[in-house]
Amino acid sequence: MKSTNKPLTGIRVADFTRILAGPYCAQLLGDLGAEIVKVEIPQEGDPLRTQGPPFHEGNGLTYYAANRNKRSIALDMRTDRGKAIARELCLKADVVLENFRPGVMQRLGLDYDSLALDNPRLVYASMSGFGADGPDSMKGAFDLTIQAVGGYMNITGDRGGAPIKMGTSAFDIITGTNCYAAVLAALLQRTVSGRGQRIETSLLESEVAFLANAALEYLILGREPEKWGSEHAQQVPYKAFRSQDGWIVIGAGFSNLFAELCKVLKRQDLISDPRFIELQDRVNNRDELYAILDAEIVRHRTEELVAKLDAAKVPCSVVNNMKGVFSHPQVRHRQMEQRLHHEQYGEIPTLGPAVKFSAFDITDGWSAPPVLGEHTHEVLHEWLGYDPEQVAELRDSGVI
Secondary structure (H helix, E strand, O other): OOOOOOOOOOEEEEEOOOOOHHHHHHHHHHOOOOEEEEOOOOOOOOOHOOOOEEEEEEEEEEHHHOOEEEEEEEEEOOOOOHHHHHHHHHHHHOEEOOOOOOOOOOOOOOHHHHHHOOOOOOOOEEEEOOOOOOOOOOHHHHHHHHHHOOOOHHHHHOOOOOOOOOOOOHHHHHHHHHHHHHHHHHHHHHHOOEEEEEEEHHHHHHHHHHHHHHHHHHHHHOOOOOOOOOOOOOOOOOEEEEEOOEEEEEEOOOOHHHHHHHHHHHOHHHOOOOOOOHHHHHHHHHHHHHHHHHHHHHHHHHHHHHHHHHHOOEEEEEEOOOOHHOOOHHHHOOOOOOOEEEOOOEEEEEOOOOOOOOOOOOOOOOOOOOOOOOHHHHHHHHHHHHHHHHHHHHHHHOOO
């Protein structure tokens, strides 16, 4: 049962998005109590359903990562009747989400300007690869190509090594999170203005905004940032070290932390070594220092060294695999693994929320990702007032 004590309870979202960025945005809105209707093509659905292997109960695993707390309606918007029903849904919604290429929603008669004439309170969010306009706006994009064009691959990887993609489709997720925040802001402004608005974001804009200090190194100093692997451009020692039985990261760039690290390693001589006395010295002589530290740290077992460094208050961690993450006592304490149940495919894990609230339990009422078209009948009835005969006629004609 859905919680009635969440900030977005009563907000209706017509979700026309697919793949990852848009569905992830919708999922976050659903976490906060919004009613999400996921509009999918009959017999096909969101392409994430068929992306794999691996699969679980007929869906690609990534589908489960971005589609909890939604109801699925199958609707063929290639038909005139399907377009008309889609428009009806938009006019009943508080929020419309879409991530087609620019121009697609306009051809369907579902563009913001058209809808806002009849639903001026509508918040309409568009996500794309390169942005709503401009010379590259019509180009298709995947997270891989965006990581390349937006600069992240050029600053990710080992020193002197090949460009490396980040380990997940990071900018799909960041774009979805940016859009989620923007929708919340627009809904808040609507309480004052009484009107909705259009929101635009893209993978490219999300990535460039995420460059942060790397971008400013170029914009202020005119200097291209280097690839540093796990190292830090301005702090040394600060990287992943091979241990006797695994890997450990240590962040001991500041002088007090460096001194504690040296004591743990029983290399107090390094504290007064003129090459390493100040942070600037350690940055300038990083290769010499790392050659020494690499040889020392590899002699230690990971857990034993982590315990000693923790006692000395030196920031460090085992480099965990997924088993290590989800067995970590702090991760478990913060309930970052949740379980959802679906009548058809049973129990499915989902990730816990990144943010907790004192006024409500954000996980209360969470539902499992839906089967394709699972809620077509009930959404058409609840949102649009269609009776069973009308729904049956639409099904017979292939519209749903």
